[in-house]
Every structure is written in C-alpha cells, then in structure tokens.
Amino acid sequence: MILNSSGVPRYLTNFAPKNVAHRFADVLIIGGGLAGLRAALEIDASLTVIVITKDAIRQSNSTYAQGGIAGVISPEDKIEFHIRDTMDAGGNLCDLDTVRSVISQGPDRIRELIEMGTQFDHDEVDQSELTLGREGGHSHNRIIHANGDATGAEIMRAVIAKVRSAENIQVIENAFTLDLLKFEQRCRGAVVAIDDNQKTLFWASETILCTGGAGQIFRETTNPSVATGDGHAMAYRAGVQLRDMEFMQFHPTVLYIAGSSRSLITEAVRGEGAYLIDSDDYRFMVDYDERLELAPRDVVSQAIVTQMVKTNAPNVFLSLKHLDPEHVRARFPGIAKAVAEFGLDITSDPIPVRPGAHYMIGGITVDHQGQTSLPGLWAAGEATSSGLHGANRLASNSLLEGLVYGVSAARRASQAARASSDNDLEVFPILSDQLRPSQASIDISDIRNSLRSLLWRAAGVRRDAASLTTAIETILMWQNYVLAQEFPNSEGWELQNMLTVGKLLCKAALAREESRGVHLRTDFPDTDDENWRQHISIAHDDA
Ligand SMILES: Cc1cc2nc3c(=O)[nH]c(=O)nc-3n(C[C@H](O)[C@H](O)[C@H](O)COP(=O)(O)OP(=O)(O)OC[C@H]3O[C@@H](n4cnc5c(N)ncnc54)[C@H](O)[C@@H]3O)c2cc1C
Numbered sequence: 001m002i003l004n005s006s007g008v009p010r011y012l013t014n015f016a017p018k019n020v021a022h023r024f025a026d027v028l029i030i031g032g033g034l035a036g037l038r039a040a041l042e043i044d045a046s047l048t049v050i051v052i053t054k055d056a057i058r059q060s061n062s063t064y065a066q067g068g069i070a071g072v073i074s075p076e077d078k079i080e081f082h083i084r085d086t087m088d089a090g091g092n093l094c095d096l097d098t099v100r101s102v103i104s105q106g107p108d109r110i111r112e113l114i115e116m117g118t119q120f121d122h123d124e125v126d127q128s129e130l131t132l133g134r135e136g137g138h139s140h141n142r143i144i145h146a147n148g149d150a151t152g153a154e155i156m157r158a159v160i161a162k163v164r165s166a167e168n169i170q171v172i173e174n175a176f177t178l179d180l181l182k183f184e185q186r187c188r189g190a191v192v193a194i195d196d197n198q199k200t201l202f203w204a205s206e207t208i209l210c211t212g213g214a215g216q217i218f219r220e221t222t223n224p225s226v227a228t229g230d231g232h233a234m235a236y237r238a239g240v241q242l243r244d245m246e247f248m249q250f251h252p253t254v255l256y257i258a259g260s261s262r263s264l265i266t267e268a269v270r271g272e273g274a275y276l277i278d279s280d281d282y283r284f285m286v287d288y289d290e291r292l293e294l295a296p297r298d299v300v301s302q303a304i305v306t307q308m309v310k311t312n313a314p315n316v317f318l319s320l321k322h323l324d325p326e327h328v329r330a331r332f333p334g335i336a337k338a339v340a341e342f343g344l345d346i347t348s349d350p351i352p353v354r355p356g357a358h359y360m361i362g363g364i365t366v367d368h369q370g371q372t373s374l375p376g377l378w379a380a381g382e383a384t385s386s387g388l389h390g391a392n393r394l395a396s397n398s399l400l401e402g403l404v405y406g407v408s409a410a411r412r413a414s415q416a417a418r419a420s421s422d423n424d425l426e427v428f429p430i431l432s433d434q435l436r437p438s439q440a441s442i443d444i445s446d447i448r449n450s451l452r453s454l455l456w457r458a459a460g461v462r463r464d465a466a467s468l469t470t471a472i473e474t475i476l477m478w479q480n481y482v483l484a485q486e487f488p489n490s491e492g493w494e495l496q497n498m499l500t501v502g503k504l505l506c507k508a509a510l511a512r513e514e515s516r517g518v519h520l521r522t523d524f525p526d527t528d529d530e531n532w533r534q535h536i537s538i539a540h541d542d543a
Pocket of ligand 1: 030031032033034035036052053054055057059060061062063064065066067068069070151152175176177178210211212213222223224226227230231264358359380381382383395396397398399400402
C-alpha cells in the first residue's frame with residue numbers, strides 16, 4: 001500500500017551555493033552511531049570519508065545499548081533457530097531472505113568487533129568462552145554482552161578508537177545535517193550546519209544515511225535526546241521512500257520514578273529470571289502468555305498496559321528478590337546504580353516500570369545492500385526498514401543489523417564511488433525554497449512537549465481511529481505555522497522533523513486497520529493476514 005502526504009517544504013533552510021562554504025568527500029556518512037562508524041571503517045581506504053554527527057560522537061542510541069548483540073555462537077545453537085525466532089517475533093512481515101542474510105553474517109560481524117578490541121564478557125570458569133545471555137523471544141542463549149549491561153558503550157569505545165586512527169576518515173561532531181542535496185534525481189550530499197550557524201554544503205559521490213531512531217517523538221522513551229527522526233524526515237523531504245512507519249517498538253520495562261530519566265531496564269533482567277508483578281504483588285504474565293516474562297516485547301508491553309488499566313495503577317514492578325543478590329549486582333551494575341540513586345535496592349525492592357518508545361522499526365526502505373530508492377543514497381541501522389524486523393524486532397537484533405548493513409552499504413558505496421568520475425564532486429546549482437524567518441513568538445519547547453504527549457496518548461502502545469485522526473489534525477495545525485519558517489538552530493529543526501515523523505507515524509497507524517506485532521489497534525484487535533500482510537510505503541507527493 002502506498003500513502004501520499006504533503007504540506008512539507010523541500011528544505012529546512014534557505015541557501016544558495018554562492019553564499020555558503022563547500023566541502024567535498026568521496027563518501028559522506030550522516031550519523032556516527034554503530035551503523036555509521038562500521039560503514040566508515042568498511043569504505044575503501046583509498047577514498048575520503050566524512051562522518052557527521054549532530055552531537056558529540058558518543059551521543060547515540062548505540063552507546064546506550066545495554067543487553068547486547070545477538071549471534072549464533074554456542075554449539076547448541078543454530079542459524080536456523082535464530083532465523084526462526086526472528087521470524088516468529090516479526091508478526092508475519094519479516095523478509096526471509098533479509099533475515100537469513102543478516103543472521104548468517106552475525107558471527108563474522110561479532111568476530112570483527114572483537115578484533116577491533118571490544119571486550120565482551122567471558123565465562124567466569126572458562127575464560128576462553130563468551131558469556132551468552134538470553135532475552136525475550138530467543139529460544140537459545142545467544143546474547144553477547146559487555147561490562148554486564150553496558151554493551152553499547154564498550155562496542156562504541158572500540159569502534160570510535162578504530163575510526164579515529166583511520167587516515168581516510170574525518171569525523172565532524174556537533175554538525176546538524178538539515179537536508180539531502182538532490183540534483184538530476186541523484187543524491188549529491190547534504191546541507192549541514194556546523195555548530196548551529198556555519199551553513200556548509202557537503203558534496204559527495206555517495207552518501208550513507210545512518211541517523212538512528214525517533215523515540216524522542218514520544219513522551220515516554222528510552223532514547224537519548226539525539227533520536228528525533230531527522231534522517232527519516234530529511235529522506236522524506238527528498239522524496240525517498242519510507243516504509244512501515246506505524247511500527248514503533250515499545251520497551252516493556254522502562255524505569256518509572258518521578259524525576260528520574262526514563263532509563264531502560266534491559267530485557268536481560270527478565271532473562272535472568274526477574275518477575276513482573278502488579279501493585280497487588282500478583283505475577284500477572286501468567287494470564288497473558290505461556291512464555292511469561294520472556295514473551296516477545298509487544299506481548300509484554302501490551303500485557304503491562306492492560307494490567308495497569310485493570311489495577312488502575314501508573315506502573316507495574318520488576319521483582320528480583322528471589323534471585324542471588326551477588327549475581328544480580330555483578331550482572332547489572334548500571335541498573336543497580338541507577339535505582340540506588342532513588343533509594344531502591346535492585347536485589348530486594350520492587351522496581352517501578354512501564355513501557356516506553358524504544359526502537360523505530362519503520363524507516364527508509366533499503367534493499368539487501370542498503371540501497372534506497374534515491375540513486376547515490378544508501379542507508380543502514382535504525383533509520384531504515386530492511387525487512388529484518390517485520391512488525392516487531394527481536395531483542396538484540398538491531399546492533400547486529402547496524403553492523404551488517406553498515407558493511408554492505410559501505411562496500412556498495414565504495415564500488416560506486418570508485419567507478420564514478422571526479423566530475424561527480426562538483427557544486428550543483430541547487431536553490432532552496434524561500435522560507436520566512438522564524439517568529440520569536442513561537443515557543444518551540446512548548447510545541448515539542450505537546451507533540452510528545454499527544455503521540456504518547458494517541459499513538460502509544462494502544463491506538464484507535466478516533467485518537468489517531470485527532471492527532472493528525474492537531475499536528476497539521478502545528479505544521480502550518482512551524483514548517484514554513486526558517487529556524488536558526490537545531491531546536492527548531494528538530495521540532496520540524498519531529499512533526500513530520502509524528503504525522504507519518506499517525507497516518508500509517510491509521511491506515512493499518514488491524515493489530516500486528518507492535519501495532520495494537522483497540523478498534524481492530526485481530527491480525528488480518530488477508531488484507532494487511534503487506535508493507536505501507538510512504539513517499540512525498542513530489543516524488
Ligand atoms: C537504552 C537503549 C538500549 C538498547 N539496547 C539494545 C541492545 O541491547 N541490543 C540491541 O541490539 N539494540 C539495543 N538498542 C537499540 C540499538 O541501540 C539501536 O537500534 C542502534 O544502536 C542504532 O544504531 P544506529 O547507528 O542506527 O543509530 P544511533 O546509534 O542512534 O546513531 C545515530 C547517529 O546519527 C546522528 N544524527 C542523527 N540526526 C542527525 C542529524 N540531523 N545530523 C547529523 N547527525 C545526526 C547522531 O548524532 C548519531 O551519531 C537499544 C537502544 C536504546 C535506546
């Protein structure tokens with residue numbers, strides 16, 4: 001199914017090539033999370049690479065990943081088992097070829113991380129063996145982790161060091177990419193604002209988009225502040241096809257304490273045996289799924305929200321008091337510290353949790369090599385829809401996806417950049433729309449907070465036609481005066497992107513009149529394979 005959606009200008013900023021600075025690279029990579037940096041390391045060393053990150057390089061969803069990375073390592077496990085678990089979680093919408101390809105490459109991609117210096121956790125008795133954890137939806141122990149629950153930080157430490165030592169790669173931090181440059185139906189690079197004000201056109205033979213997720217569009221989220229869906233929005237403005245935007249995965253267990261950041265309590269906690277209990281101390285998952293706390297995330301999130309309604313409580317609890325306290329503290333040091341700041345002991349107190357937006361399944365449609373619908377533009381990681389996750393992502397498959405697609409997109413982009421002539425690195429006569437300067441009277445943070453609350457209410461774990469329709473109308477009203485303006489800094493640009501992504505998500509969620517995977521429509525509670533076992537693609541009207 002194809003949806004069209006308009007009312008969004010082509011560029012967020014006014015520019016003319018004569019009036020701005022220019023930079024050139026063979027390959028431009030927008031985003032320096034795991035997907036972007038793994039791509040950078042795979043580009044042919046004879047080519048020049050520029051990586052742009054909008055904040056400091058360590059600020060990404062990748063750095064915050066806790067539980068680990070899934071891979072078939074144990075002799076008891078098989079590639080076929082991991083494929084089956086991924087397909088089972090995906091609600092009949094995964095692409096089997098993509099799943100097979102990603103899962104089969106997993107062990108190699110993980111080995112490369114080890115060769116780059118990532119220190120994964122090893123068995124306490126046999127130090128030569130990696131410790132393999134279990135998470136929801138996995139039939140075997142296959143989650144490789146580091147420093148207990150700080151896997152992303154350790155992987156990124158090693159990968160960033162490797163990138164910093166590569167002579168052909170330049171990383172530019174605190175540089176906000178506003179838009180993709182398109183000329184004669186080909187991506188030619190991007191418009192970037194360095195330190196918010198220095199507008200620069202980056203021209204590249206090939207561009208790889210790795211801008212990560214969009215959890216920040218919801219009031220409750222595990223994602224850091226950089227995850228505002230910029231890549232989704234800029235791709236959409238450039239007419240690139242997006243897919244399955246209704247599928248936002250909600251993590252079931254996000255710490256819910258007034259005043260605390262919404263820290264994720266990793267699935268691995270339930271993997272180690274933690275119970276979910278309600279305010280009456282009742283282990284309620286027995287009423288919802290035979291896999292109990294280890295049912296897939298959509299099942300657990302939906303069960304928690306239903307139980308919250310039943311018990312009229314704002315949250316449920318994780319209980320670890322029946323587990324060995326020493327093991328719990330050693331396995332989850334980060335979470336133990338986070339809850340201790342609020343006077344809770346992870347080994348004895350119930351930990352208040354509720355679901356929060358966690359992983360954007362929908363995104364820029366890519367083929368097996370990471371090619372998008374726009375020639376010259378490749379994409380990898382959470383910003384994409386590759387077909388791996390279907391309608392629901394299996395835990396710990398996303399770091400893996402970022403690695404696999406980072407490598408594939410980089411190999412193909414290298415090939416294309418080597419084949420293209422130097423003429424491709426020229427300044428093309430592109431003019432932006434003429435936007436009005438921003439009005440001081442717009443309170444950007446007020447609209448941002450209102451949008452996040454609106455989406456949480458209307459397009460959160462439970463959705464229906466009436467609330468989605470109201471949400472779309474409200475966003476359209478805000479868009480009318482927010483999108484036609486030129487803002488001077490990232491606060492305004494992020495709001496423009498969040499409005500665009502929020503509207504696309506609601507439109508797709510309204511169109512999908514069924515429940516599937518992470519998408520729960522209370523007015524269409526059943527899965528309808530006959531009519532809806534299909535993707536919803538979205539393209540800008542101009543495309
Ligand atoms: C708390 C948490 C725990 C998680 N745990 C796990 C786990 O255990 N296992 C697992 O597999 N997955 C996990 N995930 C998901 C996983 O971390 C992400 O899906 C994955 O890291 C995404 O990688 P990425 O490279 O695509 O994007 P990111 O790592 O988010 O990187 C995005 C990059 O894009 C840049 N960027 C964005 N917009 C712009 C712009 N406008 N201009 C310039 N640069 C821009 C950012 O600065 C950043 O460098 C977790 C996620 C969270 C939030």
